[in-house]
Amino acid sequence: MTEICPIPATIPDIQSQIDTRRIAIDAVGIKGLRHPIVIHDHAQAPQASVATLSFTVSLPHDRKGTHMSRFVALLGDAPRDISMPKLLDLHHEMLLLLEAESGQISLSFPYFVRKTAPQSGVASLMDYMAHFSVQGDVHERDLIMGVEVPVTSLCPCSKEISQYGAHNQRSHIRVEVQAEANLSLTELIRMLEAQASCELYGLLKRADEKHITEQAYENPKFVEDMIRDVAYVLGEDERIHGFSVEVENFESIHNHSAYARLSR
Secondary structure (H helix, E strand, O other), rough: OOOOOOOOOOOOOHHHOOOOOOOEEEEEEEEEEEEEEEEEOEEEEEEEEEEEEEEEEEOOOOEEEOOOHHHHOOOOOOOOOEEEEHHHHHHHHHHHHOOOOEEEEEEEEEEEEEOOOOOOOOOEEEEEEEEEEEEEEEEEEEEEEEEEEEEEOOOHHHHHHHHOOEEEEEEEEEEEEEEEEOOOHHHHHHHHHOOOOEEEOOOOOHHHHHHHHHHHHHOOOOOOHHHHHHHHHHHOOOOOEEEEEEEEEOOOOOEEEEEEEEEE
């Protein structure tokens, strides 16, 4: 007969015990947690997605550990509503639940924008990788919005020296902005796409292909041109208080990329 161990009346809380090494920890928590979310963006309808999240909090020098399970409990057992304002609320909940002075929440997720082809009007979805983060304490917090936007770039030099045609390539614009909560992700994506030789679409008809090929040809840009144009438009938006930008052109006539980066 198997002997059943009795359950103690009081289970010790090891994490809450005192630590005597007097070494505070800047950030402790969990990474790589996947959870369903609903993204609320005022530029389009709410959208379901799956996010990969990280939660961390500061740990005082005299506390042995943090309660890791509370991070998971924070999200609940249903899809979590996410927007920049709601992320601030979630951050506040985390600090209260973990009894922490400061902390950070980061999440990355695929995001889709419904786009209409320029000539045929056919609609399709375009996918982007986006991320949000909030860091700070109950009094002062920084909101970061980031996105990677694929676009087309056409080489000005190739156009200038060739009798016909010009080489073009897929490019990625990667941006992180420190922004106010009323800047929408869709707005940011559209701002970036407008700085390329041409934007991308999920579905195009022949008339659309003709249109965007000619549009790119009439709007050639080096990697330096694109990153300066992106920096200018971000700098003009009063909701954006700081940003970092990377542009990478995956060259079609070389086995390497052209690259530029700046921060303001």
